[in-house]
Amino acid sequence: MDTRSVGIVETQYATLFEPPNELQLDSGEKLGPITVAYETYGTLNQERSNAVLLCHALSGSAHAAGYHEGDAKPGWWDDMVGPGKGFDTDKYFMICANVIGGCSGTTGPSSINPRTGRPYGLAFPVVTIADMVRVQRELLRYLGINSLLSVSGGSMGGMQVLQMAVDYPEMVRSAIPIATAPLQSAQGIAFDVVGRRAIMSDPKWRGGNYLSFNDPPLDGLALARMVGHITYLSEMSMRRKFGRRLQDRERYGYDFSTEFEVESYLYYQGDKFTQRFDANTYLYITKAIDYFDLTNGKRSLAEALRGVRSKFLVIAFSSDWLYPPAQSKAIVSALKANDVDVSYCEIESDYGHDAFLLEVEEQERLISNFLAAVARETVISDPH
Amino acid sequence: MTLTETVTAESSNSRLDYDVIVRMVDRGMRVLDLGCGDGLLLARLINERGARGTGVELSQEGVQAAIARGLSVVQGNLDEGLADYQDQSFDWVILNQTLQSLHKPELVLEEMLRVGKRSIVGLPNFGYWRLCWLLLFRGRVPSTPFHPYRWYESPATRLLTIQDFRDYCRERQITILQAVYLGRKGQARRFWPNWRAETGIFVLAGRPSQAARQ
Numbered sequence: 001m002d003t004r005s006v007g008i009v010e011t012q013y014a015t016l017f018e019p020p021n022e023l024q025l026d027s028g029e030k031l032g033p034i035t036v037a038y039e040t041y042g043t044l045n046q047e048r049s050n051a052v053l054l055c056h057a058l059s060g061s062a063h064a065a066g067y068h069e070g071d072a073k074p075g076w077w078d079d080m081v082g083p084g085k086g087f088d089t090d091k092y093f094m095i096c097a098n099v100i101g102g103c104s105g106t107t108g109p110s111s112i113n114p115r116t117g118r119p120y121g122l123a124f125p126v127v128t129i130a131d132m133v134r135v136q137r138e139l140l141r142y143l144g145i146n147s148l149l150s151v152s153g154g155s156m157g158g159m160q161v162l163q164m165a166v167d168y169p170e171m172v173r174s175a176i177p178i179a180t181a182p183l184q185s186a187q188g189i190a191f192d193v194v195g196r197r198a199i200m201s202d203p204k205w206r207g208g209n210y211l212s213f214n215d216p217p218l219d220g221l222a223l224a225r226m227v228g229h230i231t232y233l234s235e236m237s238m239r240r241k242f243g244r245r246l247q248d249r250e251r252y253g254y255d256f257s258t259e260f261e262v263e264s265y266l267y268y269q270g271d272k273f274t275q276r277f278d279a280n281t282y283l284y285i286t287k288a289i290d291y292f293d294l295t296n297g298k299r300s301l302a303e304a305l306r307g308v309r310s311k312f313l314v315i316a317f318s319s320d321w322l323y324p325p326a327q328s329k330a331i332v333s334a335l336k337a338n339d340v341d342v343s344y345c346e347i348e349s350d351y352g353h354d355a356f357l358l359e360v361e362e363q364e365r366l367i368s369n370f371l372a373a374v375a376r377e378t379v380i381s382d383p384h
Numbered sequence: 385m386t387l388t389e390t391v392t393a394e395s396s397n398s399r400l401d402y403d404v405i406v407r408m409v410d411r412g413m414r415v416l417d418l419g420c421g422d423g424l425l426l427a428r429l430i431n432e433r434g435a436r437g438t439g440v441e442l443s444q445e446g447v448q449a450a451i452a453r454g455l456s457v458v459q460g461n462l463d464e465g466l467a468d469y470q471d472q473s474f475d476w477v478i479l480n481q482t483l484q485s486l487h488k489p490e491l492v493l494e495e496m497l498r499v500g501k502r503s504i505v506g507l508p509n510f511g512y513w514r515l516c517w518l519l520l521f522r523g524r525v526p527s528t529p530f531h532p533y534r535w536y537e538s539p540a541t542r543l544l545t546i547q548d549f550r551d552y553c554r555e556r557q558i559t560i561l562q563a564v565y566l567g568r569k570g571q572a573r574r575f576w577p578n579w580r581a582e583t584g585i586f587v588l589a590g591r592p593s594q595a596a597r598q
Contacts, residue, residue: 311456332458336468341438344458345447365448373391373454 004082005074006041006089009066011105013037016138023100023134026291029125033114036139037062037105038097041081042089044145050375051145052087053136054096055153055160058228058285059277061104064096065089079360086364092149092371097139099132099160101285103278106135110211110278122208127284129156129292133163137171150371152176154356155323156285159292162331166294169309174374176367178315179356181327182301182334183293188322191231192286195224199279208280221279222270229269234319234352238262301330302337311377312342313370315363317355343370391427391454400570401506401583402428405480408504408562408587409433413475416440418462418496419482423450430455435476463488466495471592474499480506480585484540497558503588511545511578514568546577546584559589 014036017023022032039062044051054064056076065081067074077096080086087094098106101124109124116123140148151161151172158180165175181188199205202220210216233241242262246252249259258264294304312335316328325346335342347362349355356363402425409415412434417426420439423446429435439457441447450457458468463486477500479492484507486492496503518526525535533539546565553560565573565581573581 313451329460333468336458337470341456342458343447343451343456344460345444345451346459348444362444362448366451369448369452369454373451376454 004084005078006066006082008069009039009041009063009075010068011037011039011062013105014139014142016135016142023131023138025125025131026128027126031100031107031125034100034107034135035105035111036097036100036107036135037102038095038139039063039065039075040096040143041065041094042092044093044143048145049147049149050092051140051143051148052092052094052371053140053148053151053164054081054087054094055132055136055151055157055164056096056099057153057155057157058282058289059225059273060098060157061102062096062098062106063104064094077357079357080364080367086360086367087152087371088368091375095140095143095145097136099285100135101127101132101281101288103281104276108278109208109280109284119211121211121280124280124284126287126291128288129159129163130167132288133160133167136160136164137168140171146171148172149374150174150176152178152367153180154178155180155353156289158323159289162294163292165308165310165312166305169307172310174311174313174370176313176315176370177328177331178363179317179320179323179328179353180331181323182304182331183295184290185327189290191227191322192290194227195286196283198223198227199282202279205279208283210279216274217279218271218274221274221277221282222267224279224282225273225277226266226270229266231322232352232354234321234350236319236350237352237354240350241265301334305331305334305338305340308335308338308340310340311374312340313366314342314344315356315366316344316346317349317351317353317359318346319350320353320355322353391430392452399424400566401480401585403570404564404566404585405429405478405504405506406432408564408585409435409476412436414473415476415478416469416474416499417478417480418466418492419479419485420450420455420457421446423453423455423457425478425480426450426455426457427453462486462492465491466499469499471498472501472590475501477503477590478506480504481508483507484542484544487541489542493556493558497588497591498593499590501590502561503590504585505549505588506583506585507544507546507549508540509546509565509578509581509584510543511547512582513579514582516579546581549584549586553586553588560586561589562587 017032017034022030060076063075064077065075083090098104101108109120113120158177161177165172199220202217205217245261247261247264298304316325332344351358415435415437417439420441426437440460447459477496515526564585565577566583567573
């Protein structure tokens with residue numbers, strides 16, 4: 001374990017929205033109680049002014065950094081979170097929670113419905129990015145944090161960042177949305193539709209009630225993940241990583257066994273995913289992403305961002321075609337139109353959408369310097 | 385307190401053109417620096433003049449360096465225009481040592497006059513006698529301290545002189561409010577600037593877009 005690791009960590013749990021104070025969802029339904037799985041790293045200072053919230057992407061969890069006891073692999077953003085890293089746990093108090101609808105400890109479709117004593121399945125209400133942010137907000141309240149030094153996340157995490165800056169402007173002093181978009185594009189929805197159909201057409205899905213049969217739709221979920229994975233890479237990164245190389249063989253077999261390296265990789269990623277992810281959660285989370293549109297009901301994105309008061313650092317990646325830089329630039333333009341203090345960097349990378357997890361050096365430099373500037377301004381404007 | 389103490393303006397070599405520009409900008413103004421590079425000029429304007437500044441820079445390296453100074457900078461291509469900025473929304477718009485590298489200088493100049501109440505354009509004078517001398521007697525495109533490049537690596541795609549720029553402003557009815565010409569060591573060159581000055585710095589009057597004027 002390197003010296004820049006937060007070391008062994010444990011997931012914690014909070015129970016929020018106990019009836020009669022249930023969460024009011026965008027769909028009109030109410031939900032409660034909600035268990036939220038979260039982790040924290042670093043120390044909250046006395047003024048409670050150094051808290052940074054991390055929002056995870058589609059398949060992430062509360063486990064952003066460090067190691068769980070006995071695990072060989074660290075949390076999903078361990079490269080960026082730790083002592084001396086981009087999100088420096090020597091300076092900041094980091095919080096990361098599994099989203100509502102998730103399957104890594106927070107209440108979701110695989111949780112037990114207290115009314116029936118059985119897993120929710122499709123009885124779980126459909127949630128949105130704004131609902132996820134409402135839960136994040138409540139968790140912060142539970143932790144006694146009224147103001148965030150920053151909120152950051154990539155992909156769907158970036159959507160939560162934007163939503164939070166819009167819905168709770170007084171809470172968010174700075175925001176770092178990464179490899180994200182102000183709305184899910186038609187192309188993005190299209191890929192999610194394929195993923196959901198893959199799951200729902202697996203006979204083992206059984207209308208979402210597979211948990212009672214102890215025989216989940218692994219093939220459907222694996223297929224959804226395979227499609228998803230293609231959108232996280234780029235033509236260049238696939239060419240570099242696999243090319244047309246064959247896996248463990250010299251010649252074509254002229255059959256339908258797994259032959260190409262890229263084929264083997266996708267199968268592996270698909271199967272690995274089914275060991276840790278729930279098929280219904282995949283449906284709910286992708287649906288939340290597809291509903292995401294900050295401009296919904298507004299004349300423009302600029303109007304949608306009117307109340308925003310946070311200082312922004314927007315980061316995009318040149319080869320990301322799932323959430324291309326043009327979508328980040330649209331965010332920047334709309335922020336500029338509202339006279340919001342914004343910086344924007346398009347990091348040159350071949351990794352595609354995955355770059356937000358892989359381009360560590362450039363992001364570390366950008367984020368650590370940006371947070372340092374926000375922290376300086378915060379300290380200076382402190383009333384005492 | 386102000387932002388004054390939050391940005392760092394450190395540099396090994398002092399830039400004489402920066403000194404002139406910093407003196408030109410009044411205190412507490414809103415400044416947009418186009419092609420801000422590593423952000424040193426912007427940082428000086430914030431520190432020494434209490435400016436509220438932001439920048440646009442093409443290179444990732446420049447953006448990184450400017451953010452490291454605590455500045456707010458967006459990565460962007462000036463040749464795409466300044467659609468993100470409203471008419472006359474800045475007190476000063478600065479385009480220093482950048483004009484010669486633009487593909488669409490007319491667009492950018494028109495846009496900066498639209499966005500800024502006043503603009504500063506700083507340009508390398510290719511009519512400077514040393515350059516002419518070098519070209520004439522060595523037969524090679526000369527490099528200068530401002531442009532220490534060979535022809536194949538130079539970002540300068542447009543070679544213009546102080547007189548070229550004055551002509552342009554006259555043709556386009558752009559009002560030059562002030563012009564400062566600097567020799568190699570930063571000394572003012574009032575006479576024969578096109579021959580004797582290495583750098584020209586012009587203050588231009590802004591003008592709202594056609595639509596806004598109607």
